[in-house]
Amino acid sequence: MAEKINCAVIGAGVIGLAIARRLALEGREVVILEAEAAFGTHTSSRNSEVIHAGIYYPTDSLKARLCVAGRLALYRYCADHDVNHKRIGKLVVATDHDQIAALNKYREQAEINGVCDLRMLSGREVAELEPAIRGVAGFLSPSTGIIDSHGLMLAFLGDAEAHGAALALASPVVSGAVAHDGIMLDVGGKEAVSIVCNSAVNAAGLGAQSVARSIAGIPAVTIPPAHYAIGHYYTLAGKAPFQRLIYPVARQDWLGVHVTVDLGGQVKFGPDFGWIERIDYRFDESREAAFYEAIRRYYPGLKKGALQPGYTGIRPKIAGPGAPAADFLIQGPREHGVKGLVNLYGIESPGLTASPAIADHVADLLKN
Numbered sequence: 001m002a003e004k005i006n007c008a009v010i011g012a013g014v015i016g017l018a019i020a021r022r023l024a025l026e027g028r029e030v031v032i033l034e035a036e037a038a039f040g041t042h043t044s045s046r047n048s049e050v051i052h053a054g055i056y057y058p059t060d061s062l063k064a065r066l067c068v069a070g071r072l073a074l075y076r077y078c079a080d081h082d083v084n085h086k087r088i089g090k091l092v093v094a095t096d097h098d099q100i101a102a103l104n105k106y107r108e109q110a111e112i113n114g115v116c117d118l119r120m121l122s123g124r125e126v127a128e129l130e131p132a133i134r135g136v137a138g139f140l141s142p143s144t145g146i147i148d149s150h151g152l153m154l155a156f157l158g159d160a161e162a163h164g165a166a167l168a169l170a171s172p173v174v175s176g177a178v179a180h181d182g183i184m185l186d187v188g189g190k191e192a193v194s195i196v197c198n199s200a201v202n203a204a205g206l207g208a209q210s211v212a213r214s215i216a217g218i219p220a221v222t223i224p225p226a227h228y229a230i231g232h233y234y235t236l237a238g239k240a241p242f243q244r245l246i247y248p249v250a251r252q253d254w255l256g257v258h259v260t261v262d263l264g265g266q267v268k269f270g271p272d273f274g275w276i277e278r279i280d281y282r283f284d285e286s287r288e289a290a291f292y293e294a295i296r297r298y299y300p301g302l303k304k305g306a307l308q309p310g311y312t313g314i315r316p317k318i319a320g321p322g323a324p325a326a327d328f329l330i331q332g333p334r335e336h337g338v339k340g341l342v343n344l345y346g347i348e349s350p351g352l353t354a355s356p357a358i359a360d361h362v363a364d365l366l367k368n
């Protein structure tokens with residue numbers, strides 16, 4: 001006999017935990033099913049830990065709307081729940097005059113997205129703010145910040161549990177079916193069980209497509225392809241030469257090798273961008289020369305031997321090589337026809353920032 005519950009959230013990354021919290025606060029009975037033996041071991045702990053302002057994303061995209069709303073909610077949430085964070089600001093620098101037009105375009109897009117606090121800077125002003133940086137112009141985004149992503153997940157989980165949610169670790173969803181009385185999920189692990197739930201949220205990140213494919217009754221045409229793009233981070237030995245986050249002018253598919261200063265004062269450079277065939281976090285040290293070259297364009301003082309291999313993260317992409325960047329894809333019953341089900345695909349950056357707003361969006365989809 002399958003156990004009956006109200007709501008299952010598949011995946012305990014920052015997105016699943018934010019959603020579980022939101023649904024538990026509504027008074028729903030929530031069980032979070034996580035394949036690994038701990039929460040947040042994949043993309044949610046392998047990222048830049050930046051609270052993005054919402055500058056670049058296309059007008060009215062989910063990324064634009066949920067990033068801006070999520071950022072506002074996240075700063076409030078962090079303050080109320082003592083989650084370690086800092087609004088340190090971000091400097092975007094043009095290293096040659098050809099890039100200045102791109103800076104102006106960003107500002108226009110930022111204003112359309114509701115980010116109206118960018119301050120345009122001359123080369124001299126860039127040098128005054130960050131003397132180690134070389135740039136001919138730039139802008140400052142004062143509302144960009146950094147966050148302890150593990151602390152955030154812990155706070156979301158604590159809130160969810162305080163409202164009755166339960167986290168089941170080492171509990172991978174291996175298959176399932178859309179049934180007449182709800183959605184049936186077969187959960188593997190040491191003690192395999194089947195559960196039937198009124199609602200299910202597939203927040204399995206890099207595994208979201210395979211979870212959806214394993215549930216009979218979800219129309220295959222609604223499941224996007226899964227592509228993976230790895231990003232490497234190098235750390236900088238010694239004291240931070242910058243006070244803020246530093247970004248070069250972005251490329252089409254990613255923000256470029258940027259500087260993140262974490263809450264412990266450690267400087268990280270990255271991520272770079274490379275398509276990969278399967279989920280494999282191994283660090284490819286042959287990337288080093290390309291990092292030195294990219295970083296020295298805006299930080300010429302980078303000394304030989306200063307970079308140490310850090311870690312990697314993998315972007316859950318739904319658009320492959322050569323295709324334009326895709327928006328978040330969040331499907332409710334209207335899109336796939338299954339009552340009580342929400343699938344989240346392609347929740348790459350700025351997913352961490354957007355997490356509280358994504359949770360609200362999912363809660364709304366489940367009401368319809």
Ligand SMILES: Cc1cc2nc3c(=O)[nH]c(=O)nc-3n(C[C@H](O)[C@H](O)[C@H](O)COP(=O)(O)OP(=O)(O)OC[C@H]3O[C@@H](n4cnc5c(N)ncnc54)[C@H](O)[C@@H]3O)c2cc1C
Binds near residue numbers: 231
């Ligand atoms: C390199 C990089 C840098 C980034 N930088 C930033 C940034 O600075 N700021 C920002 O806002 N965003 C950033 N992001 C995006 C952000 O990290 C992600 O949007 C967010 O972490 C996604 O969270 P998630 O919960 O969807 O995925 P995950 O954290 O991957 O969680 C999914 C969970 O589902 C579980 N799972 C998978 N399959 C199953 C199954 N069958 N059954 C049960 N559980 C399953 C996994 O074990 C995992 O724990 C970055 C992303 C990358 C890759």
